[in-house]
Amino acid sequence: MKTFKFQSFVLVLIAFVLGFSEFLIVGILDDLSHQFHVSVATVGYLVTAFAIVYAISTPFITILIGRFNLFWDLMVAMAVFTVGNILSFLAPNFLMLAVSRVVTAMVAGVSISLGLTFAGYVAPMPKRGWRLSWVFSGFSIASVVGVPLGTWISTQFGWRISFLTVIVISLLTMIMILMSLPKDFRQKKSTISGQLALLGNHRIQLGMLLPMFNLATIYVFYTYLRPIITKQLHFSVSMLTILLSVFGIANIIGNRASGRLSEGAGLKGMPFVYLAQFILMMLMPFVFNFSWPGALLLTLVIFTMPLINSPIQLFFLQIAERDYPQSIVLASSLNSIFSNFGIALGSATGGVIVSNLSLDGVGPGGAVYAVIALGLVLWLNHLTAKGLSSHSANL
Template identity: 75%
Template sequence: MRQFKVQSFVLVLIAFVLGFSEFLIVGILDDLGTQFDVPVATVGYLVTIFAIVYAISTPFITILISRYNLFAGLLAMMGIFTLGNILSFFATNFVFLAISRIVTASVAGAAISLGLTFAGYIAPMPKRGWLLSWVFSGFSIASVVGVPLGTWISTNFGWRISFLTVIVISLVTVGLIVLSLPRDLKVKESSIKGQISLFKDKRIRIGMLLPMFNLAAIYVFYTYLRPIITTQLQFSIGTLTILLSVFGISNIIGNLASGRLSEGPGMRAIPGVFIAQFILMMLMPVAFNYSWVGVVVLFLVIFTMPLLNSPIQLFFLQVAEKDYPQSIVLASSLNSIFSNFGIALGSATGGVIVSNFSLDGVGPGGAVYAVVAFGLVVALNRMTQKLFQSHRPNV
């Protein structure tokens, strides 16, 4: 039991440092814009670039490394990830920084996919939903601790020291991986064709679009969370760090609630999540006129962001284990891959809205994607129910 707790901590730490690096840009947008003399909206596209590279590279790298020892693969991914952050630390111009972020993004998705595969391997069946929700919570903890810490460090000591903090945590994480995780984990060998057979399943094709539109809806406004707080809601820089922590706590609560959902109603509860997102986002233009009302709305909508995570992750794993066992690592990566397609779509949409309209438009812009996600989850639940009924034995 002690070994399981240590291993669980290491998997959460992997997610934390990956999330810290990815989300750090949100908290230091203004500082980077000042340093490199580029508009904040342009710096915001670093989020888009990171997410696109993350999403495109992850399936290819995941398929490649899943044919070999997964422990060695995880160490290699974390090594390249650390190198990418070292390059960010030394960036001398905006283009150099963008290239360094591409290096980091290219392996981050494969690293978390392997982490989730290890979670499925080491956790007893009753603990799987719990551990998966905690691994996803690692990203939320990065929002609570990492992003505010990175913002505070950047404000007081410079943005390079924020990246140095990520580098140090990455090196500690690699050391703990070496000391704690099993070294003999491999999955059933299969050709590339055998692994991608997973995509023949219509449930998978519909299901993988859900994290995409869920995160697209959120990131229309989340990419510009710092200017929303300081410009739109008119809070001070000192209050900014506190509010980023509060919103991160909201995200952690949502992740833990996601674990409970996966143990209970699962995907059947998700349509209500997207209805709530739609309502809250449509309220944003009005809510942003009142500082603390705006904070409450942001808190609630950020709470909804991770609720899909554990139910959809378990759904992917269950489909793969039953019908496509050779594709388990790839199935583990789907949530991460398409979440980042969603981040890219949402942040790009937010950039267009902010550049051409104003911050008032980001809420209704995100609400459009919430409607799409609602339609997809209703269709998936109906399909799953019909399949269950068709396989139920006649009495």
């Protein structure tokens, strides 16, 4: 039991440090803008670039390393991740910072995919949904502790020290991985084409789009969370850290609810979530005229953000384990890959809206993606209810 708990802690820590590094930019947006004399919207595109590189590189690297020992794959990926953050810490200009984020993004997706694969491997079957939801909660904990801490460190000591904090946690995480995770874990050997066979499944193809449009909905506004809080809702910088922590707690609660959802209604419960997101996003331009109601609305939307995680992750893994056992790592990576496509799409959309309209437009912009997500999950549930497989479904 102690080993199980320690392994769970390590897997959550992997997700935490990856989330801390990825989301940190949101909290230090203004500081980087001032340091490098570029606009806030330009710095915001670091989020977009990170997500695009993350999403594009992850499946290629995942497929290439899938034939090797997964423990050492994870250690190498975490080492490169640490080097990327060291480059961010040392970056003398905005271009070098952007390059360092590319290096970090290239292995971040692989690292979390391997972490999720280990979570499915070492957890007893009844606890898989529970453990997967906790691993995803690591990203939420990064929002609660990491992003506010990174923001506070940046305002007090400079943004470079925020990256130094990520580096220290990364090194500690690697030590704990060495101490706890099984070192002889491999998936069933297969050719590259054999692993890619998973992507020919029609339900997998449709399911991949769900996390994409889920986070596209959120990141239209989430990328600009700091200016929304300080400039739109008129909260002080000191309140910024408190509110980021509140939002992170809402995200953790959402992740725990995601685990419950995966054990109950699963994807059948998601249409209600996307309908709620649509309504809340459409209310943003009106509610943003009032500080505390605006903060409450943001809390509610952020709570809904991770609800898809455990249901869609189990959906991918169950199909892979039954029909494509050679593609377990690739199946584990799909949620994070397409979530980052969604982050890229949402943050880019938000950048266009903020540059050409105003922060008032981010809510309705995100609502469009919520409608698409609603349509996708209804379609997927319809196919699943009819028992259509990759060989019989006709999209």
